Amino acid sequence: MMLVASATAIAQDKVETTICGDIVSSYIWRGQDLGSAAIQPTLGVGYKGLSLTAWGSYGLINTADTKEFDLTLAYTTGGLNIGVTDYWFDAGLDPDARYFKYDAHGTNHVFEGNIGYDFGFASLQWFTNFSGNDYKEDGDRAYSSYVEVVVPFKLSAIDWTATAGAVPFESPLYGTSGFAVTNLSLKATKDIKVTDSFSIPVFGQIAANPCSQKAYLVFGFTLQP
Numbered sequence: 001m002m003l004v005a006s007a008t009a010i011a012q013d014k015v016e017t018t019i020c021g022d023i024v025s026s027y028i029w030r031g032q033d034l035g036s037a038a039i040q041p042t043l044g045v046g047y048k049g050l051s052l053t054a055w056g057s058y059g060l061i062n063t064a065d066t067k068e069f070d071l072t073l074a075y076t077t078g079g080l081n082i083g084v085t086d087y088w089f090d091a092g093l094d095p096d097a098r099y100f101k102y103d104a105h106g107t108n109h110v111f112e113g114n115i116g117y118d119f120g121f122a123s124l125q126w127f128t129n130f131s132g133n134d135y136k137e138d139g140d141r142a143y144s145s146y147v148e149v150v151v152p153f154k155l156s157a158i159d160w161t162a163t164a165g166a167v168p169f170e171s172p173l174y175g176t177s178g179f180a181v182t183n184l185s186l187k188a189t190k191d192i193k194v195t196d197s198f199s200i201p202v203f204g205q206i207a208a209n210p211c212s213q214k215a216y217l218v219f220g221f222t223l224q225p
Helices: 002-008
Strands: 016-024 038-047 050-059 068-077 080-089 109-118 123-132 145-155 158-167 180-195 198-209 214-223
Touching: none
Parallel strands: none
Antiparallel strands: 016 038, 016 214, 038 050, 050 068, 068 080, 080 109, 109 123, 123 145, 145 158, 158 180, 180 198, 198 214
């Protein structure tokens, strides 16, 4: 989501709007399996480096899959980007799944801060939860964190992205007891031309989580006017 927000927030002299939706065969996030086939809409607006983006995920097959609604406020200047994301899930500390319940020990929200830098050939991002539903078993706040390196490249007229992500210390959110590599992925994207003015980006992704010993193969496409 932060990558979408950063792309939308490229400095412009006019307001930029993003409307799109991904259809994915399974919802894999930072090496974690969060559900089967899903629709994931995005609505964002950006102006001179500042952006506000709404993103969600809703299961298409299994109604018990994670339902999610996230809001991200981000700012980009040059290669530097910073942001804050409010994640909301239908499961958490509130059994009634109320969106507007923000009690520290009774909410389904998780608040995360982000800072990163795009070097062109690669980007580096750091994410840390600072509030909401993220606690250790002893009740202390976990401050779950995740660091990620993304390397884009082109091969055979296809856009590729290689990603390596790790959790630096103990985190119940990511299921780690210390430093652990939780995400190794390779994604390929190709635009399928439908008409002279409309194409559909189609992507495939191999993702692995060495910490949990899991691996996934994901297919999806993006619809965008």
